Amino acid sequence: MASSQTEVERAIVTIVQCFFDHAGDEGKKETLSVNEFIKLSSKELPHLMKDVSLEEKMKDLDINRDNELKFNEYWRLIGELGKQIKKEIKPKK
Template identity: 40%
Template sequence: MESAINVLISQFKTYAGKDGSAYTLSKEEFKSLLTSQLPNLVKNASDPAVVDQLMSSLDANNDGELTFLEFWQLIGNLANKHGGFAQ
């Protein structure tokens, strides 16, 4: 599990570092991460409306960017559904 966490952190930092802050994902960085890293778990990841909806549901402080903790909520939700734990 440690290696999986390290991969998640590394990928977050890679995408977050593309523009602006290296510690948050902008909407464009988030869309890029979704379409390249989670294309089978996030349906219609390239659809701007889907990205907007996901972004607003995760962005707890409404600053237009996602911190790692905000992003982690998506990972938890996807893992929950993918693992069959969601009711």
């Protein structure tokens, strides 16, 4: 991708890349198993996920209950974390 990407564009690419980097570790290449989800969360999101039971969170996110997180299920987590971060960021006056 172009090197002139903005910080925000790079951030989105990083989030998407993070999913596929971990999804490819075992089993299905395009979904996260429980193990892959736990590894992703503890390695990439240690501060945001520190008070979270990862097994419970996996169940919350796994809408179709197949014990795998598809990209859209993972993206719900990103949405939740965004809302969490929003509470800590003050709007401009």
